[in-house]
Amino acid sequence: MKILLITPFSKYNSIRWIPLGVSYIASLLIKNRHIVKLYDRSLKGCCTGDKESVNKDMKSEILRFKPDIIGFSTVSPVIYDALECIDYIREFFDGIIIAGGHHATAMPELTLKKISGLDFVAAGEAEYTVLSLANGDKPSGIPGLFSRNTDASGFKNYQIKALDRLPFPEYRIFDMHYYTGANRSSLRGFYLKTACILSSRGCPNNCKFCSESLTYGKGIRFHSADYVVENIKKLIIDYKVEGLYFHDNNFLSSYSHAENVCEKIISNNLHKKIKWGIQAGTTRVDDDILKLLSKAGCVKIEFGMESIRDNDLKNMNKNATKGSNETALVLCKKHKIMAHSYFMTGFEGEKISDLNSTLAWIKRFKPHTFSLHPLKIYPGTELYETSGNKFFENNKWDRDSIEKYFNTEHFRNIDSEEKKKWYLEVYKPFSARYHRKALLNANSLPSLFRMIWIKYFSKRHY
Ligand code: SF4
Numbered sequence: 281m282k283i284l285l286i287t288p289f290s291k292y293n294s295i296r297w298i299p300l301g302v303s304y305i306a307s308l309l310i311k312n313r314h315i316v317k318l319y320d321r322s323l324k325g326c327c328t329g330d331k332e333s334v335n336k337d338m339k340s341e342i343l344r345f346k347p348d349i350i351g352f353s354t355v356s357p358v359i360y361d362a363l364e365c366i367d368y369i370r371e372f373f374d375g376i377i378i379a380g381g382h383h384a385t386a387m388p389e390l391t392l393k394k395i396s397g398l399d400f401v402a403a404g405e406a407e408y409t410v411l412s413l414a415n416g417d418k419p420s421g422i423p424g425l426f427s428r429n430t431d432a433s434g435f436k437n438y439q440i441k442a443l444d445r446l447p448f449p450e451y452r453i454f455d456m457h458y459y460t461g462a463n464r465s466s467l468r469g470f471y472l473k474t475a476c477i478l479s480s481r482g483c484p485n486n487c488k489f490c491s492e493s494l495t496y497g498k499g500i501r502f503h504s505a506d507y508v509v510e511n512i513k514k515l516i517i518d519y520k521v522e523g524l525y526f527h528d529n530n531f532l533s534s535y536s537h538a539e540n541v542c543e544k545i546i547s548n549n550l551h552k553k554i555k556w557g558i559q560a561g562t563t564r565v566d567d568d569i570l571k572l573l574s575k576a577g578c579v580k581i582e583f584g585m586e587s588i589r590d591n592d593l594k595n596m597n598k599n600a601t602k603g604s605n606e607t608a609l610v611l612c613k614k615h616k617i618m619a620h621s622y623f624m625t626g627f628e629g630e631k632i633s634d635l636n637s638t639l640a641w642i643k644r645f646k647p648h649t650f651s652l653h654p655l656k657i658y659p660g661t662e663l664y665e666t667s668g669n670k671f672f673e674n675n676k677w678d679r680d681s682i683e684k685y686f687n688t689e690h691f692r693n694i695d696s697e698e699k700k701k702w703y704l705e706v707y708k709p710f711s712a713r714y715h716r717k718a719l720l721n722a723n724s725l726p727s728l729f730r731m732i733w734i735k736y737f738s739k740r741h742y
Contacts, residue, residue: 379402489657
């Protein structure tokens with residue numbers, strides 16, 4: 281069969297992470313002799329910013345390729361794009377349309393109800409579900425496939441047990457010139473040709489706001505170190521990458537897995553060819569593992585610290601404390617691994633003085649880079665259930681409503697004008713100064729020259 285995969289439209293994307301979910305679906309389909317193409321609305325959107333011309337171009341592509349199945353990846357903040365796009369495609373396409381990803385997995389029944397042109401949802405990890413559909417299996421017997429006739433009460437999302445049975449991600453369907461183009465965001469602060477990779481799926485924790493672990497679920501599963509290293513070699517040989525970002529929710533959730541990967545990287549001499557970064561929980565770092573990570577070429581660890589107040593961390597069921605956040609930064613410094621601290625804003629009872637304390641804390645503990653994101657309430661999360669707003673059930677999935685919902689601070693304590701003023705007058709200049717310094721610390725002079733050259737003098741259009 282012919283399958284066209286489509287990513288959601290996005291006008292701006294500073295971090296060039298390859299959509300790994302799509303790449304794995306494509307690779308399994310191709311291995312099983314199906315013909316796969318990608319229409320990357322996300323990348324086209326970044327290049328043109330013009331949705332109408334992207335839609336026209338997509339239509340021509342669909343009419344030319346004549347797919348049997350169209351697959352959409354969905355995320356909640358732009359679910360209106362899937363809805364608009366599927367309505368539009370239904371005007372000239374009568375094949376199968378299926379949606380997967382975080383949003384469709386979180387609410388399969390409602391997604392089918394709201395998006396009338398959609399036939400199925402692939403809930404959870406979609407590789408084998410989409411393959412069975414493409415192979416022509418009877419929909420009612422396909423694990424993870426949700427249709428309008430599915431009984432939601434006994435339904436289970438699909439989870440892949442043996443990850444190594446999956447072929448390597450299919451990179452050829454992407455514009456790898458873009459996705460591995462040198463940039464300073466993919467491996468925060470390091471200006472490198474960077475690709476992303478997965479060595480495990482799932483997360484053992486239950487943070488109340490987390491939508492990240494919805495698709496992969498709770499049971500954590502691992503690729504073997506051999507699989508990971510072969511995947512890295514492929515990226516170095518085929519795409520000349522200089523940096524790697526492990527997309528695992530917590531690379532250190534199993535020490536033995538992390539040790540095996542590090543040792544294989546070292547024994548294959550890859551630590552001399554690439555710099556790499558991971559995400560990890562602050563309670564999982566210690567001297568032994570950091571020493572090995574550093575030896576294996578790990579230069580960056582991103583920590584979801586969220587807050588410097590224990591009360592916020594406890595309320596969000598974060599498996600961390602202010603103390604573990606501080607210790608993690610001290611240990612990283614000792615082992616010369618740079619750290620990124622993710623923080624959230626918009627916790628219950630937050631005051632401007634709390635925001636200033638966070639900046640003072642950053643100055644004191646000096647993560648290499650940091651970011652501050654508003655707390656958002658995604659469907660499928662515990663926070664969504666307990667907040668009781670049932671936004672997606674009770675509202676239209678149009679752009680205005682969805683954008684308004686995701687721009688709302690649900691536990692707002694600070695007046696929005698006061699917060700905007702703080703953001704513009706305090707946070708923004710602080711962050712700009714801080715990250716300029718971080719860039720100088722992490723990159724060699726030739727690398728900085730390359731960055732300036734590409735930004736100001738080359739004809740690269742993204
Ligand atoms: S540790 Fe990260 S991935 Fe795991 S539940 Fe918490 S926020 Fe989600």
